[in-house]
Amino acid sequence: MENGRRSPDRLVRSLPAAAAALAVVTTLLFVARAMDYSGRGGDVAAGVLSMVNWMLGAVVAVDTARAAGRNGTVAGAVVHRFWLLVAVSMGLTGVGAVMSGVLGDRLNSVPPAALVLYVVGLLFFVAAVASLPVPWRQIGNRVTVVLDLGIVGGATLVMMWYLATQLLTGTGRHGATALAVTLGAVTACGLVAVGKFMLTGAEPIDQVAMRLIGGSLVMSAMAAGGLAALTPWTGLTPETAVLPFSAIGWMLAARRQRHALADPAAAAARTRRRPFSVVPYAAVALFNLLAVVADLRDIPHHRVLLIGSVTLTTLIIGRQLTAFHDNARLVSRLDESLREVRGHEHRFRSLVRNSTDVISIHNHEGQLTYVSPGIETLLGVTPDEILGSGGGLLVHPDDLPAFASAMAPAYAAPGATARAEARFRRADGSWRWLQVHSTNFFNDPDIQGMVNNTRDVTEARKYQKELAHQATHDDLTGLVNRTLFARLADETLATDTPDRTVMVLVDLDDFKLINDRLGHAVGDALLRDVGARLRNGLRPQDTVARLGGDEFAVLLRDVEPDERMAIARRIVGELERPVTADGYDLLVRASVGVAAGAPDASAAELLRRADLAMYVAKNRGRGRCVEFDQGMDVRAQEHARLAADLSAAVERNELALVYQPIVTLPHGELAGVEALVRWTHPVRGFVSPAEFIPVAERTGLIVQLGAWVLYEACTQGAAWLKELGPAAPGRISVNVSARQLIEPDFPTVVEAALLASGLPAERLTVEITETAVFDGGPALAAVTAMRELGVKVALDDFGTGHSSLGLLRTCPIDVLKVDKSFVDGVGQSPEQEAIITSLSQIGTSMRLLVVAEGVETAAQAERLHEIGYRYAQGYHFARPLKPADIADYATATAGV
Numbered sequence: 001m002e003n004g005r006r007s008p009d010r011l012v013r014s015l016p017a018a019a020a021a022l023a024v025v026t027t028l029l030f031v032a033r034a035m036d037y038s039g040r041g042g043d044v045a046a047g048v049l050s051m052v053n054w055m056l057g058a059v060v061a062v063d064t065a066r067a068a069g070r071n072g073t074v075a076g077a078v079v080h081r082f083w084l085l086v087a088v089s090m091g092l093t094g095v096g097a098v099m100s101g102v103l104g105d106r107l108n109s110v111p112p113a114a115l116v117l118y119v120v121g122l123l124f125f126v127a128a129v130a131s132l133p134v135p136w137r138q139i140g141n142r143v144t145v146v147l148d149l150g151i152v153g154g155a156t157l158v159m160m161w162y163l164a165t166q167l168l169t170g171t172g173r174h175g176a177t178a179l180a181v182t183l184g185a186v187t188a189c190g191l192v193a194v195g196k197f198m199l200t201g202a203e204p205i206d207q208v209a210m211r212l213i214g215g216s217l218v219m220s221a222m223a224a225g226g227l228a229a230l231t232p233w234t235g236l237t238p239e240t241a242v243l244p245f246s247a248i249g250w251m252l253a254a255r256r257q258r259h260a261l262a263d264p265a266a267a268a269a270r271t272r273r274r275p276f277s278v279v280p281y282a283a284v285a286l287f288n289l290l291a292v293v294a295d296l297r298d299i300p301h302h303r304v305l306l307i308g309s310v311t312l313t314t315l316i317i318g319r320q321l322t323a324f325h326d327n328a329r330l331v332s333r334l335d336e337s338l339r340e341v342r343g344h345e346h347r348f349r350s351l352v353r354n355s356t357d358v359i360s361i362h363n364h365e366g367q368l369t370y371v372s373p374g375i376e377t378l379l380g381v382t383p384d385e386i387l388g389s390g391g392g393l394l395v396h397p398d399d400l401p402a403f404a405s406a407m408a409p410a411y412a413a414p415g416a417t418a419r420a421e422a423r424f425r426r427a428d429g430s431w432r433w434l435q436v437h438s439t440n441f442f443n444d445p446d447i448q449g450m451v452n453n454t455r456d457v458t459e460a461r462k463y464q465k466e467l468a469h470q471a472t473h474d475d476l477t478g479l480v481n482r483t484l485f486a487r488l489a490d491e492t493l494a495t496d497t498p499d500r501t502v503m504v505l506v507d508l509d510d511f512k513l514i515n516d517r518l519g520h521a522v523g524d525a526l527l528r529d530v531g532a533r534l535r536n537g538l539r540p541q542d543t544v545a546r547l548g549g550d551e552f553a554v555l556l557r558d559v560e561p562d563e564r565m566a567i568a569r570r571i572v573g574e575l576e577r578p579v580t581a582d583g584y585d586l587l588v589r590a591s592v593g594v595a596a597g598a599p600d601a602s603a604a605e606l607l608r609r610a611d612l613a614m615y616v617a618k619n620r621g622r623g624r625c626v627e628f629d630q631g632m633d634v635r636a637q638e639h640a641r642l643a644a645d646l647s648a649a650v651e652r653n654e655l656a657l658v659y660q661p662i663v664t665l666p667h668g669e670l671a672g673v674e675a676l677v678r679w680t681h682p683v684r685g686f687v688s689p690a691e692f693i694p695v696a697e698r699t700g701l702i703v704q705l706g707a708w709v710l711y712e713a714c715t716q717g718a719a720w721l722k723e724l725g726p727a728a729p730g731r732i733s734v735n736v737s738a739r740q741l742i743e744p745d746f747p748t749v750v751e752a753a754l755l756a757s758g759l760p761a762e763r764l765t766v767e768i769t770e771t772a773v774f775d776g777g778p779a780l781a782a783v784t785a786m787r788e789l790g791v792k793v794a795l796d797d798f799g800t801g802h803s804s805l806g807l808l809r810t811c812p813i814d815v816l817k818v819d820k821s822f823v824d825g826v827g828q829s830p831e832q833e834a835i836i837t838s839l840s841q842i843g844t845s846m847r848l849l850v851v852a853e854g855v856e857t858a859a860q861a862e863r864l865h866e867i868g869y870r871y872a873q874g875y876h877f878a879r880p881l882k883p884a885d886i887a888d889y890a891t892a893t894a895g896v
Contacts, residue, residue: 015056016251022049022244053247054094060254061087067261075204078132079261082205083254085128086213090250092121132205206260209253216249288312361449364442366390369449378434378456380427396423396431407438410450414443421457433458474546476524477531485545489555489603496557501597502564504554505610506534506571509589509622511550518584525581526588537574553607561596568594568625576623591617592625612636643699645681646692650708655679657712658880661889662733662851662873665865670890672731672765674873675713676880677705697737706740707749714757714764716883721759724887727894733765733794741768742778747785754789761790765815769796780811787812797853798839816843820854820874826863833867840868 061083068079096117288309358378361370367390371383379394386394395403399422406420417439423431435457441447472484480488492501508530515523527550534544534552543555556567572592579586593614595606613628620626649655659673679687696702717732740746754761766786768779783793794815818839825832836852843850852864855874864872881889 015060016248016255018056020248022053025049048098050097050244050247051094053244053251054090054097057247057251057254058087058090058094060251060258061090064254064258064261067258071261076261078204079257081131082128083257085124085131086250086254089121089124089128090247092117092124094247096121206257209256209260212249212253212256216246216253358452358454360452360454361441361447362390362452363449378454379424379432394424396425399423403436407436410438410440412440414440416440421461432456433461474531477528477546479531479535479552480543480545482545482547485543485547485553485555486603486607488543489606492555492557493597493601493603493606498597498599498601499561500558501606502556502559502567503595503597503603503606503610504556504568504571505547505593505595505607505614506530506552506554506575507591507593507614507618508550508575509591509618514586518582522582522584522586526579526586529579529581530575530588533574534571537571553610564594564596565625565627568592568627572623572625589623591615591622593617593628594625595628609633639695639698642687642692643695643701646679646696646701646705649679649681650704652682654681655705655708657709657716658882659716659729659886660873660880661729661878661886662731662871663877663893665861665870665872667893668877669893670727670729670886671871672733673729673886674733674767675709675716675735677709678880697739700739702737702739703743706735706737707753710734710736710750710753711756714753714759717763718757718759720883720887720890721763724890727890729886729890731763731765731792732759733767735767735796738769738779741782743782744778746782747789750786750791751789754791762792765792765794767794767796767815767817770798784812794851814849815851816848817851817853823852823854823860823864823874826860826867833863836864837867844868 065080065083065087068076068083070076071079096114099114099117358374359370359372360368360375362368368387371386373383375386376382403420403422407418410416410418417437419435419437421433421435424434425431433456434454437453439451441449441451472481473479474481489501489503508526511523511526514526527546530552531544531546534554538544538554538556541557545553545555547553554571556564559567572590575588575590579588591614593610593612593616595609595613597606601609609628609632612632613626616632617624617626656678657675658678659675661670662672662674663669664671677689679689679692681687693702696705713732713734717729720728736746743749750764750766753759754764766783768783787793792814793812794817795811795813796817797819798816816839818836822832822836822839826836827833840850849871850869851871851873852869853873855861855864855872855876857876860874861872861876878889
């Protein structure tokens with residue numbers, strides 16, 4: 001199959017050589033006929049050989065057209081169409097040649113039938129040429145092209161006209177006319193070919209192929225014209241000698257196109273377009289030569305040639321002037337471009353010279369071939385000092401392996417890049433972190449190396465390190481933060497023995513009071529001291545973190561089970577030592593929760609367990625440490641279920657209020673009541689307030705629960721007032737938690753309850769604790785707002801909190817309720833009575849209504865009256881009663 005494919009192609013390649021041999025034979029026949037060595041048969045043989053040449057040329061053209069058609073592109077289709085039309089033109093020319101040889105004679109050299117075939121063949125060629133696009137975009141100056149066309153066309157037309165008129169004067173009219181028509185057709189074809197091929201190009205047709213066709217046409221026309229001038233003396237038929245050689249030119253053009261289709265890149269490389277065309281000058285030179293010969297021989301009409309010569313010379317001058325103008329414009333543009341290039345070069349050099357980045361180039365051996373001046377600022381060396389050396393010599397030995405590995409991808413292929421950072425040695429011996437970005441330009445003949453852009457990233461790395469530290473450490477204490485602590489704890493639990501890993505949670509007691517009373521500067525100093533104590537008091541493998549606020553966490557590694565609580569107690573003892581913070585001597589206590597690791601516990605779970613243990617420690621009296629046990633989880637779950645049930649208790653009508661009487665001494669008349677909430681759970685039954693109130697406080701449900709109690713108590717007080725009149729309780733006391741007081745809209749809630757119930761504001765007393773208003777702030781503002789409404793304020797459980805007498809002066813209260821713990825000491829010792837007596841005297845002197853709480857015996861009631869107390873409450877008088885029982889109690893004591 002391979003030989004079968006190669007044989008036709010080899011045959012086509014041999015056709016031009018065969019045509020050349022036939023052309024030589026035809027020339028010999030032409031000469032023999034001129035010397036009368038052959039008869040009529042010589043013309044016939046010459047015509048047949050010419051036809052064979054043109055037919056062979058048509059075969060070569062068809063082969064080229066088929067090759068172009070297999071290309072499958074738009075350009076391939078154009079080439080295919082062009083060479084098919086050329087093949088038809090060559091075939092018609094061959095048939096015309098044989099007819100000219102068979103039918104022609106010395107006086108009538110071109111028979112009409114042959115002339116028709118010539119003309120039709122030329123028209124097909126003109127159609128082929130006309131089908132090609134004109135590449136005007138590639139033509140620099142259209143005026144020059146038009147002038148060139150005018151020069152060539154004018155010279156050709158005048159020469160052909162002149163030759164034709166000479167033949168008309170020396171031959172028969174019919175033969176001369178036929179010859180003139182033939183020459184005119186050839187001239188038209190020559191004009192198209194020269195104008196389109198030689199002056200403007202003819203892409204996608206190969207340029208060399210076009211020059212071969214155009215040159216063949218022009219030379220054929222010239223040769224035919226010259227030989228035709230000899231016809232009156234020799235009787236020779238000019239096309240007999242010219243056509244075989246023209247066919248060879250066309251065949252060579254087709255073969256050239258075939259080679260260009262096989263290897264377009266090589267053909268384009270071998271073909272270079274000249275910056276100018278010599279065709280117009282050659283045409284004028286031939287024209288002037290003909291004019292000189294005609295003038296020397298005094299041939300008729302030679303003055304026409306002289307006029308044409310002057311005209312063509314004028315066109316040439318115009319063309320040159322146009323060219324000069326174009327050249328001047330191009331030179332001006334070139335100068336402008338050079339100035340722009342110099343400006344760009346100057347800016348580039350200035351940027352490179354003054355840039356803090358360093359640009360360098362090194363070859364395959366790693367030797368530096370170029371280094372920008374910025375190297376002196378960067379490393380303290382001049383470019384000359386390191387040119388020719390290896391830049392890797394400046395890299396820190398510890399960084400060199402990783403640096404070389406990171407830069408290796410840049411050597412993979414042209415255009416590849418790589419980036420790496422390493423420490424480079426400065427001239428003074430110090431080290432700087434540099435970032436090197438390399439790009440492979442080894443394939444660029446102007447560079448032939450690796451281009452490196454180097455910048456100093458020492459400060460950037462330092463800044464990034466600081467940012468990374470800030471992201472994982474606490475700004476105030478320098479300890480690790482919650483995020484990093486959790487990650488380290490997870491890693492420890494995954495790698496170490498879980499039960500030898502311990503989480504300790506440390507929460508400072510009453511830190512908020514210190515922070516609020518002494519200021520944030522003192523609080524911050526205290527936190528820094530606590531962090532330092534924790535960090536310095538532990539082993540190097542342990543980790544201390546500040547989780548936020550006054551909460552710290554400690555991760556202990558490789559701890560024996562019996563050592564956990566000993567370490568926790570040591571932490572508590574370490575923190576109990578006095579602290580000097582911003583000039584203040586402070587005593588600090590901390591509640592500590594301890595949780596040991598477990599196989600299934602994550603850092604978050606371990607922290608949760610330590611948090612539960614820490615809250616248990618706080619509830620046990622603070623300043624304690626407690627280890628987590630599973631019972632805490634059970635209790636925590638129980639509290640969670642209790643909180644869920646409590647949130648729905650109001651809607652399910654499970655809550656109710658009872659009222660404890662507040663009486664006057666010594667007879668026990670009803671002066672007021674204190675509202676107390678009770679909860680009867682549908683499953684658990686009675687739930688003690690001591691159990692669900694702390695849950696409500698912790699979960700925030702106390703706000704919703706307190707609002708309900710306030711509305712219910714006000715409504716009941718208004719009902720008693722309407723039912724009992726003057727015998728109704730004088731005041732309704734409602735307990736308000738610290739959480740309620742800091743709610744922004746709490747005074748509005750109180751006002752709304754009064755309006756909704758119709759209870760007068762002066763009959764409502766709000767009971768608050770010392771700790772609720774000790775810090776001032778929103779709680780104290782809420783108390784003031786309620787006083788403005790007319791509501792009375794009682795300070796409950798006085799003496800059990802901070803016991804600050806200054807609070808009696810700063811907080812606007814109306815009632816002082818002395819705690820049961822002081823009442824229990826009445827009649828037992830003079831010291832205890834001194835305290836409760838002082839409280840009564842202080843309250844009375846400050847015009848406060850003083851109430852003794854928790855009176856359980858008649859002796860206590862009698863002694864309190866003797867001391868000066870006029871109001872009391874407790875089980876001695878009555879337990880908390882239902883609303884109906886309060887009405888009976890009020891009626892029963894009204895007349896006492």
